[in-house]
Amino acid sequence: MNFRQLEAFNAVMISGSTVRAAELMGVTQPAVSRLIAELEAAVRFPLFDRVRGRLIATPEGTLFFREVEVSFKGLDRLQATAASIRDYGAGTLKIASLAAAGAILAPAAIRAFRQQNPGVRITFHITWSSAIRNGITDGQYDLGLAADEIDRSGIDSQLFGSFPGLVAMPKSHPLTLHKSITPDLIAKWPLIGLSPEDRARQRFDEAMKKAGHEPKYVIETPNAATICALAQEGDAVGLVNPLVIGEAESRTVALRPFAPEVMFRVYLLFPADIQKSALVRGFTAELFRLRNRFEMPTA
Numbered sequence: 001m002n003f004r005q006l007e008a009f010n011a012v013m014i015s016g017s018t019v020r021a022a023e024l025m026g027v028t029q030p031a032v033s034r035l036i037a038e039l040e041a042a043v044r045f046p047l048f049d050r051v052r053g054r055l056i057a058t059p060e061g062t063l064f065f066r067e068v069e070v071s072f073k074g075l076d077r078l079q080a081t082a083a084s085i086r087d088y089g090a091g092t093l094k095i096a097s098l099a100a101a102g103a104i105l106a107p108a109a110i111r112a113f114r115q116q117n118p119g120v121r122i123t124f125h126i127t128w129s130s131a132i133r134n135g136i137t138d139g140q141y142d143l144g145l146a147a148d149e150i151d152r153s154g155i156d157s158q159l160f161g162s163f164p165g166l167v168a169m170p171k172s173h174p175l176t177l178h179k180s181i182t183p184d185l186i187a188k189w190p191l192i193g194l195s196p197e198d199r200a201r202q203r204f205d206e207a208m209k210k211a212g213h214e215p216k217y218v219i220e221t222p223n224a225a226t227i228c229a230l231a232q233e234g235d236a237v238g239l240v241n242p243l244v245i246g247e248a249e250s251r252t253v254a255l256r257p258f259a260p261e262v263m264f265r266v267y268l269l270f271p272a273d274i275q276k277s278a279l280v281r282g283f284t285a286e287l288f289r290l291r292n293r294f295e296m297p298t299a
Contacts, residue, residue, distance in 0.1 A: 001042040008035035009047060010072055012055060013065050093279045094123045096135055096144040099223045100241040101266055102126035106145060109286040120279060128222075136269045142280050145287075148265040149199045156270040161291050165200060165262040166245065166255040168192075168228045169237040173254060180259040183211035190218040192227045192238030200264045204239050207260055228253050 011021035011032070018032040025032065040047050047061035057065065097106045102124075110122060125135075129146035136144050136155050145160060167181045175181055175189070187208065193215065194201040208215045218236055221227060227238035228249045241264040245255060268284065270276060276284075 001039060005035045005039035005042065006068055006071070008032050009039055009065070010068055012036065012048070013057065013061075013068075017055065091119065091279075092121045092123070093283060094140065094142045095283070096125045096127060096132040096141040098129050098132065098145055098147050098266070099126055099225065100147075100243045100264070101145040103225050103244045104246045105243050105287065105290055108290050109283060112290070113283050113286045117279070117282065133269060136271055139271060141269075142271070142277070143284065144269040146267050146269055147199065148267060149197055150267075150269075152267065152269070154272060156272050156274075158268045158270075160266045160268045160287065162263040162265045163242045165204065165239040165258050165264055166242050167237055167258050168231040168240045168249075168253045168255055170232060170234070171252075171254045173235070173237065175237065175256065176254045178256060180257045182259050183208045183213050186237065186258075187211075187213035187216075190216050190236040192219045192221065192230050192236045193217040194224065194227070194239070195220060195222045198222070200239070200241065200262055204258070204262045207258075207262060225249075 007025065008021060008031075011024045012018055015021050015024055018029050018036070022029045022032045036047065043064065045060045046058050047064065048055040049058055050056075095106065095110070106124065110124060114120065114122070125141070127135075129150045132141065132144035132146045133150045133152075133155065135141045167175070167186065169175050175185060178185060193204075196202075205215055219230060219238075221230070224240040224244045227240050228244060230236065231238055232252050239258055239262060240255075243264070243266070249255075268287070270280070
């Protein structure tokens with residue numbers, strides 16, 4: 001008994017004749033008849049009765065077909081799995097992002113990616129950049145978006161983008177009269193700042209001190225979206241990553257570029273020494289496609 005014989009038997013059972021079975025298999029009708037005869041010799045019972053030129057399955061043949069049918073359904077599943085692996089990698093994608101990129105950019109990329117790959121299961125976590133780096137190392141994530149303060153040794157990393165920071169403030173704030181905000185202008189106001197270990201915060205502090213000003217922080221938070229929320233009311237202002245700016249934020253706060261530019265650098269992280277799957281490459285392409293909308297400051 002071999003696969004070709006079983007394939008011929010299955011084709012005859014589902015099509016009803018050796019002629020149609022031959023068409024399904026892409027062979028001649030005599031070849032199908034020969035395969036059926038060989039299979040009957042192998043199982044040592046008749047699979048079909050020949051009645052007026054037609055093949056009618058015997059009771060034994062019908063019982064045997066039930067098992068053959070189960071086997072062919074399993075083969076179909078194997079073929080579908082192989083196609084999924086070929087086209088989409090393992091069929092799952094595990095993504096992690098820092099909060100700034102996880103607010104708008106990553107969800108937009110996930111939405112666009114799923115439109116092309118609806119069968120892929122996605123896990124998405126928003127967490128600290130250091131936790132993302134560790135998760136990449138441990139195999140918890142397939143790719144991550146992290147800020148530049150992390151240690152990138154031992155992983156595969158690529159600069160995703162450098163985004164010029166924006167000063168968020170209430171729409172009624174006096175600083176809105178200026179097209180850009182300099183250290184001299186912002187030094188007069190209390191500040192909402194990112195965490196001290198944030199590299200963009202450190203670059204902002206350096207720019208202020210170089211201009212002769214000591215930043216006056218009254219609130220600190222690790223999340224740029226929180227800075228936008230806090231800046232909606234009151235007199236405090238803060239520098240934010242433009243990745244967090246969506247339609248809702250642009251309606252509730254005023255945004256002005258800071259001069260000199262303070263860049264928020266975001267890196268893509270991947271496990272080291274592992275070839276990127278089709279899934280990872282596809283999702284990375286969506287991220288880069290959407291990146292451009294955030295690269296210029298919002299006035």
